[in-house]
Amino acid sequence: MLKIIIPTAMLMPMTWLSKPSMIWINSTTYSFLISLVSLSYLNQLGDNSLNLSLLFFSDSLSAPLLVLTTWLLPLMLMASQSHLSKETLARKKLYITMLIILQLLLIMTFTATELIMFYILFEATLIPTLIIITRWGNQTERLNAGLYFLFYTLVGSLPLLVALLYIQNTTGTLNFLIIQYWAKPISATWSNIFLWLACMMAFMVKMPLYGLHLWLPKAHVEAPIAGSMVLAAVLLKLGGYGMMRITILLNPTTNQMAYPFMMLSLWGMIMTSSICLRQTDLKSLIAYSSVSHMALVIVAVLIQTPWSYMGATALMIAHGLTSSVLFCLANSNYERIHSRTMILARGLQTILPLMAAWWLLASLANLALPPTINLIAELFVVVASFSWSNMTITLMGTNIIITALYTLYMLITTQRGKYTHHIKNINPSFTRENALMTLHLLPLFLLSLNPKIVLGPIY
């Protein structure tokens, strides 16, 4: 594990000591190398975990998330080059440092063994993200967005700290590897119900669950591109990952306690998808679609069947890559037209045909076209929830249709039709942008050839 952590930490002095012309090149290349190193962790042993040290371990659930995190850093750096070009050198280096610190904390979070260490790093990831959103965001509303983001997560996770300390006191350990085997079934007393709530609320807010999702559209829309990418792709998955880890301790209370959250997720899925149909701001549309996809993950984790866990893991990876590429596409639009409103930039297919191809592929992935892993994941979740209760199929089916509707609406509004007069002179697509989209979409589509990597420990 040190072979990933130390190079990531050393990326910081490398950024500060690089020549001005080389900061982007150095940081992007070396973070790429680190991500290629992390690919070795995908070589997992069945349903057991790869125990690397007392502090770090990785199993088939955390390894794909780890690879996603390390893969995303070079992509974030590539995406940020344009909007930071006018800043001073020190600011650019500071921005890159924030991204690297965030990366470091995320890597350690996904591979932590001790749940307290996981908690501390989980909270610590808020700080660089907050700095990125409030300092480099686009509008004045970013202060409000940062506040919402920070306080929703903090308030949700304070009970988690208390619960973890309580579990440490009663069970004697919070080391995940041990607690898997020591977890005793807990009865449904009031205190255990509160324990369940305390453990789960932090992750519910992070996912986010439909009733607690208010911070997400704000944070996503106001964040700069790298902030949006890392928020959508990785930080939301922290919630899913945490839920999947902590539900081991909470059986069988989950069977009763899950009901209200299942209702909220199932209903919220449809609500947020419908909101997407009425969105005029492109980034806001993609943010709400994230809520909708994550609601599927919540449903899957709360059902706790083998198929649903496989679906949840695959959906996290698939959604990470898909929504990250959609944000990059929206950003490439924004950098040219300086507005995020969809109807002001129409008919881009005639002007930027290659970018239209990426738009098409990303949209097709978003609406879970076979044989992408998006489809495999959604299908597993839908089938598992059907077995949990037959009624959910109507809601899930409606959600799939509405997802297809808003994704195609987004595609057709931005790409098809006659272009507007004021976008005639936009810059053609840069190689950097095309490379960015390829590097997102290539893993996504290659994974459909071998999805068992991302199907988690149950496979």
Place this chain on the structure above:
Amino acid sequence: MLRRTLLLGLCRGPLGRGLGTHRGGSILDRDGKMSEIKKKIQSILPGGDWNPLYDTSHLPPESSDVVIVGGGVLGLSVAYWLKKLEKPRGAIRVLVVERDHTYSRASTVLSVGGIRQQFSVPENVQLSLFSIDFLRNINEYLAVADDPPLDIQFNPSGYLLLASEKGAAIMENNVKVQRQEGAKVCLMSPEQLRNKFPWINTEGVALASYGMEHEGWFDPWCLLQGLRRKVQSMGVLFCHGEVTRFMSSSNLMKTASGEEVNLKRIHEVHVKIDQSLEYQPVECAIVINAAGAWSGQVAELAGIGKGPPGTLQGTKLPVELRKRYVYLWHCPQGPGLETPFVIDPSGTYFRREGLGHNYLGGCSPTEEEEPDPGNLEVDHDFFQDRVWPPLAQRVPAFETLKVRSAWAGYYDYNTFDQNGVVGPHPLVINMYFATGFSGHGLQQAPAVGRAVAEMVLEGHFQTINLSSFLFSRFYSGEKVQEHNII
């Protein structure tokens, strides 16, 4: 040595000296940094006047999809139609930047407020026809919940254009065009004129055209306030400031015929706050130039006209300020309530104002006697020399008039062909014009606003085809000359 340092440290250290006093230099304060830090700490402590969370509510937002430069009737009309015609409601964010909230020099409120369809260019007739429909149904268009309905005091008294022998043939042609477009105009001979309007002296008049419906005058201030109220309720932001700079980026591109053009797009508008050095850069996708008489200056800020003359880059926006006077007089023996808006062949015009035998009128000066547009001072000699004699000749009752008051206003005068400029600029591709109407902007504002909004949202004119009013005619030289200009 040590003793001296100790002495200095004990007696003349920075805090020992008292904040703010500085005599000579101590070792600790050699470059003045310490006193700066002290000043800063002093201002942060309670009682100081530094506030880290400074109030920015007077500043415009940091970004807006559409920035409309100018908050007169044309600017507000464009804002209204943009918000009305946008497909998903609330999609576009519009910011209207107006530097004078009292509208003290705006052409809209200083206007005489007439509306007519008697133009020679068919597009002008269509524009006025739609505008009168808008004005007649203004409370359906501009209704705001819980607010009283608007009363624009439309007097449908019609326009009476008089033509001498020379202009009679042109007038007949014009009336034919107007009738084709749907205006209700009738031609009158001097006999019929004398029968209908006994107060008129038909000497020198060969033909007259009288608008029978949809013509008259109204209260421009009411229209402005109605639009402002409605537009604010639709979510348009207003900013009290002045546009001082456009930041643009340009791309060298090749047209289909192979020639190279430099297409610019404005990506930021610097709005300077009134009576302050503060400015806010507003990131925008589209800029609409509706600055009225000052549109030429705004266009120059965007770099329109900076190039070798005779090329498209060097074609300026030919809109400039022209001062026009309006006089209000009282004449108890004057024409009665049926008086239309009379326009004499000499260019003098007058109309009835109110019910107390008051009349408004004026005359457009010729090119040689154009007054200096630097201020809005009224020249009363102009009335004595240029306005009164033709008036008195045309309406003998006006020999005994008494001028009550007068004011001056600006025309956004299009020196090229006195017709409006509508639509995008060919080179600065995200600047749209809605200006240059040379005295008939108020009456065509609702229709022009709709046309510009269609151009912005759809890319082409949908209801009224104003493609002959585009900017490119200044370069290609195709004049759309309007003959019936007051």
